[in-house]
Amino acid sequence: MTRISRRGLLKTGAAAGVLAASGLPLHAQAKRGGRLRAGLSGANTSDSWDGRTHSDLFMIAAAQGTVFDSLTEVAADGSLKGELAENWEASTDAKTWTFNLRSGVTFHNGKAFGADDVIASLQMHVAEGAKSAAKPIVEAITEMKKTGDLQVQFTLAAGNADFPYLMSDYHLLIYPAGQIEEAIAKGIGTGLYAVDSFEPGVRMVAKRVDSHYKGDNAGYFDEVEYIAINDNTARMNALLTGQVDAINRVDLKTIQLLQANPMVRIQEVTGNQHYTFPMLTDVEPFNDVNVRRALKYAINRQEMVDKVLLGHGRVGNDSPIGPASQFFHEDMEQLAYDPDKAKFYLKEAGLSELNIDLSASNAAFEGAVDAAQLYQASAKSAGININVVQEPADGYWSNVWLKKPFCACYWSGRATEDWMFSTAYEAGVPWNDTQWDRDDSGRFQDLLLEARAELDSNKRRDMYQEMQTILKDDGGVILPMFANYVQGVSNKVSSPETVGNLWQMDNGRMAERWWMA
Amino acid sequence: MNSVLKIILQRLALGLLTLFIVSIVIFTAVNMLPGDFAQAILGQSATPEAVEAIRKDLGLDKGPVTRYFEWLGGALRGDLGNSFAQANFASFVGDDSGVRTSVAQQIAPRFANTMFLAGVTAAIAVPFAVTLGILAALYRNSVFDRVANISTLTSISSPEFFMAYVLILFLAVLNPILPSLSNIYDGMSFGERLEKTLLPALTLTLVVTAHMMRMTRAAIINLLASPYIEMARLKGIKPMRVIVRHALPNALAPIINVIALNLAYLITGVVVVEVVFVYPGIGQLFVDSVKIRDIPVVQACCLIFAAAYILLNLLADILSILSNPRLRHPK
Numbered sequence: 038m039t040r041i042s043r044r045g046l047l048k049t050g051a052a053a054g055v056l057a058a059s060g061l062p063l064h065a066q067a068k069r070g071g072r073l074r075a076g077l078s079g080a081n082t083s084d085s086w087d088g089r090t091h092s093d094l095f096m097i098a099a100a101q102g103t104v105f106d107s108l109t110e111v112a113a114d115g116s117l118k119g120e121l122a123e124n125w126e127a128s129t130d131a132k133t134w135t136f137n138l139r140s141g142v143t144f145h146n147g148k149a150f151g152a153d154d155v156i157a158s159l160q161m162h163v164a165e166g167a168k169s170a171a172k173p174i175v176e177a178i179t180e181m182k183k184t185g186d187l188q189v190q191f192t193l194a195a196g197n198a199d200f201p202y203l204m205s206d207y208h209l210l211i212y213p214a215g216q217i218e219e220a221i222a223k224g225i226g227t228g229l230y231a232v233d234s235f236e237p238g239v240r241m242v243a244k245r246v247d248s249h250y251k252g253d254n255a256g257y258f259d260e261v262e263y264i265a266i267n268d269n270t271a272r273m274n275a276l277l278t279g280q281v282d283a284i285n286r287v288d289l290k291t292i293q294l295l296q297a298n299p300m301v302r303i304q305e306v307t308g309n310q311h312y313t314f315p316m317l318t319d320v321e322p323f324n325d326v327n328v329r330r331a332l333k334y335a336i337n338r339q340e341m342v343d344k345v346l347l348g349h350g351r352v353g354n355d356s357p358i359g360p361a362s363q364f365f366h367e368d369m370e371q372l373a374y375d376p377d378k379a380k381f382y383l384k385e386a387g388l389s390e391l392n393i394d395l396s397a398s399n400a401a402f403e404g405a406v407d408a409a410q411l412y413q414a415s416a417k418s419a420g421i422n423i424n425v426v427q428e429p430a431d432g433y434w435s436n437v438w439l440k441k442p443f444c445a446c447y448w449s450g451r452a453t454e455d456w457m458f459s460t461a462y463e464a465g466v467p468w469n470d471t472q473w474d475r476d477d478s479g480r481f482q483d484l485l486l487e488a489r490a491e492l493d494s495n496k497r498r499d500m501y502q503e504m505q506t507i508l509k510d511d512g513g514v515i516l517p518m519f520a521n522y523v524q525g526v527s528n529k530v531s532s533p534e535t536v537g538n539l540w541q542m543d544n545g546r547m548a549e550r551w552w553m554a
Numbered sequence: 555m556n557s558v559l560k561i562i563l564q565r566l567a568l569g570l571l572t573l574f575i576v577s578i579v580i581f582t583a584v585n586m587l588p589g590d591f592a593q594a595i596l597g598q599s600a601t602p603e604a605v606e607a608i609r610k611d612l613g614l615d616k617g618p619v620t621r622y623f624e625w626l627g628g629a630l631r632g633d634l635g636n637s638f639a640q641a642n643f644a645s646f647v648g649d650d651s652g653v654r655t656s657v658a659q660q661i662a663p664r665f666a667n668t669m670f671l672a673g674v675t676a677a678i679a680v681p682f683a684v685t686l687g688i689l690a691a692l693y694r695n696s697v698f699d700r701v702a703n704i705s706t707l708t709s710i711s712s713p714e715f716f717m718a719y720v721l722i723l724f725l726a727v728l729n730p731i732l733p734s735l736s737n738i739y740d741g742m743s744f745g746e747r748l749e750k751t752l753l754p755a756l757t758l759t760l761v762v763t764a765h766m767m768r769m770t771r772a773a774i775i776n777l778l779a780s781p782y783i784e785m786a787r788l789k790g791i792k793p794m795r796v797i798v799r800h801a802l803p804n805a806l807a808p809i810i811n812v813i814a815l816n817l818a819y820l821i822t823g824v825v826v827v828e829v830v831f832v833y834p835g836i837g838q839l840f841v842d843s844v845k846i847r848d849i850p851v852v853q854a855c856c857l858i859f860a861a862a863y864i865l866l867n868l869l870a871d872i873l874s875i876l877s878n879p880r881l882r883h884p885k
Contacts, residue, residue: 076735082660082839083639168607238842239834240739264737264832270719271735271832278726280735432589434596435605467603 066531069253071553072260073530075542076272076281080265082238086224088210089162089169094285094541097207099241099263102545104145105210105226108136108155109201111452111544113537115361117202121150121211121227131196131490136204138187142250144213144220145231152183157214171208196490198497199453206452207545229256229549240264243548257552273525276301282527283551285541289347289403295525304524307351308538309359309450309457311519312402314395314412315470318477318513320442322393326477326511327386333372333509334379335416338517344411345404349523353516356505357448357457360519361538364454364501369509379419390420396437400430401445408517409445439470446470452539454501455489462508471513481507529554558875558882562868569864576860577629577853581622584849590614591638594846612638625853634658635850637843657854661836665858667738668828668835671758672820674751679759680766680813687770687809692797694775706764714823718757718830725753736831754831758824762816769812773805807874814870822859 079093088105091097101107110120119125122136142150162169163176180192193200203209211227212220219225224232229251230243241263245256264281266272269288275281277298287295287303295301316323316332323329338352351360354372358365383391397409406427413423428437428444437444451457461468464475464482475482481504488500508514522541526532531554537544543551592608609615613624628635634657686706690699709717726734736750774797777783786800787793825837832838836855843851875881 081639082842083637168604234739234741236739236834240737264735266735266737266832268829268832271830274722274726274734275832278722278730278734280733429588431587432593435589435593 098545306538331382337374376419400433402447683766691774709760710764
């Protein structure tokens with residue numbers, strides 16, 4: 038099928054409902070039945086059905102991917118479609134959003150779904166004293182109004198063209214109003230599967246709901262079982278011995294063993310997950326843009342992809358917007374390893390050589406210390422002496438990241454450009470890990486605000502692409518690589534040709550999109 | 555018998571003192587690790603405000619001495635407190651809705667699983683090791699003795715995870731007889747549970763056999779030079795009977811001691827094996843808790859481990875007294 042742009046869908050909001058109802062993509066060969074057993078990492082004994090606490094794959098796959106629904110859903114091809122919302126429309130300033138909800142939806146306990154459930158579920162995230170990663174999203178809503186049993190109107194503090202997209206966030210699950218506590222204790226949602234048993238940090242079993250609004254073109258299994266396996270080797274053993282049908286996060290070093298097994302296939306997608314070396318742009322010598330440029334040309338990105346990711350990734354271009362993003366600037370000129378250019382910029386900065394410390398630990402990302410040493414070797418021929426400081430993994434994020442002027446870091450990426458930029462690149466936000474301020478990045482910051490409220494997708498594309506170019510040329514982040522999501526799947530299970538790249542395991546939606554072969 | 559009772563009471567009192575010291579050591583050690591719960595749980599998102607908020611919620615902003623005595627006070631009343639992770643997650647809800655699970659509730663099912671694994675292992679390992687030890691004593695210095703010695707020493711000298719992977723390779727991958735995943739859960743039948751537990755139990759058996767077997771062998775051989783054994787032999791009793799009826803009862807004390815030590819090891823030392831086989835026991839919980847500096851859970855686990863050691867050692871001493879008439883009836 039042709040790729041429908043997210044913005045195109047957004048403009049003709051009604052189309053979203055039609056598309057979702059017709060069940061895309063159509064799997065002529067998909068059939069109902071069977072039991073999916075997946076071995077997943079990222080489980081904790083303190084896991085619960087409270088969406089505010091979710092942060093890792095196990096609960097994302099179990100909650101949003103299986104038992105619960107959100108207002109909107111990102112399809113495998115990256116387009117946005119309605120889940121509990123049928124369609125939506127915005128005012129011209131992108132400040133007021135009206136969502137029409139799907140009718141005839143019931144929770145697993147029989148309660149009918151309506152506007153009250155949406156409002157109550159979103160309010161959980163801004164409840165007094167509540168901590169939720171999705172708090173900033175909901176806080177931006179100044180008013181939630183029930184305009185009908187199946188219609189909700191949101192008024193935002195400032196225009197945000199990505200608002201329907203944000204509603205697909207995995208924290209924003211819809212619970213039955215008035216029974217939220219019970220729903221969190223037992224796992225009562227509107228999803229394709231209802232909870233059969235759940236042992237936090239150990240295992241989750243869910244059974245297919247008999248008649249579901251998504252119809253017969255989704256949720257093909259009779260039953261799904263997610264087993265918590267945090268240990269890499271144990272996960273791989275479980276797949277190889279046929280104890281599970283799918284695992285996430287294949288250890289790249291052992292990938293050949295999986296590839297040699299005819300019963301198993303490797304599924305690999307490039308998303309927005311990326312590894313970085315941020316420098317504090319308010320600290321000498323990184324406050325000089327020429328020093329930053331010299332460092333950008335002194336790194337061999339391809340070598341890092343080959344040696345650190347063993348080829349399972351994509352060369353980065355110092356912008357966090359990756360192939361899973363709508364306005365990814367694919368044609369931007371690739372920064373190359375060029376010691377002469379690096380020397381040139383060093384001279385521009387008035388330096389003949391540069392001595393700097395680079396703090397790294399494998400807590401930042403697997404292979405960060407190796408990557409730092411590769412960087413050290415490649416920078417040497419440009420007259421840049423990098424001293425690799427091995428930091429302890431414990432407390433790395435509190436003691437090194439945001440504190441040391443040059444260090445290693447990773448980001449899982451964000452679904453939208455605005456979200457990514459406003460998390461780590463907007464002047465003054467706490468996670469701005471380069472301390473990039475307005476003086477240094479005026480144009481970038483202006484564009485960020487302008488693009489947020491712009492509904493015309495062509496104009497937004499231009500703006501976001503200009504921002505990516507600014508980051509590439511002047512930004513404080515060295516972003517050498519995007520790391521693939523690599524997962525192992527048994528041949529007993531089939532998956533569609535296009536697999537989601539927003540998050541591991543088809544955006545955590547195996548239970549919805551895969552079927553028994 | 556009074557002397558036995560006296561010893562038990564003495565040892566129990568000493569045991570309590572040991573537990574107290576253990577709790578101080580653990581508390582200090584966990585506090586000395588870099589980073590605390592707030593930083594560990596927040597990871598990359600550990601902004602100073604967020605860290606402060608969690609510390610305040612959990613009372614981590616108080617001094618370590620205050621926190622220790624608060625914990626001790628609770629523990630003396632039998633209240634091991636709430637795990638930081640649970641308390642923190644409960645705070646996401648905004649109010650304390652009373653859905654928290656206490657450390658005791660959290661540990662109980664895990665501990666039951668670990669005890670099950672230890673039980674299955676003991677049921678295999680103890681008879682196996684003692685039989686092997688008796689046979690090795692009987693056929694000492696024969697090829698059998700040497701093979702038994704070398705192979706058990708090899709298995710005890712290899713790291714546990716290595717033995718685990720060797721067993722997985724031969725019994726799960728090349729010959730799919732046993733499952734490599736031991737994720738047992740409530741509602742499983744006993745047979746299923748046993749099948750899933752077999753591989754980790756075999757791994758642990760390989761690890762603990764050598765110690766017990768060699769002690770059995772040594773203790774018996776030691777006695778074989780005694781005059782009363784020579785007498786038995788001269789009477790024309792068969793070698794096997796000499797060992798089982800005459801030598802073994804007198805060798806029991808050291809054997810029981812070693813068995814008890816190994817049983818304690820089965821409870822406390824299963825951490826690595828549980829992780830490899832994804833066995834939901836106390837070891838896995840312990841590792842996870844240390845990782846996030848969840849002190850209440852770490853403390854409770856350590857107390858259980860320490861108590862297991864103390865009680866099993868006590869049991870060993872009592873049994874060796876009971877097995878020795880001279881100690882049973884002191885003059």
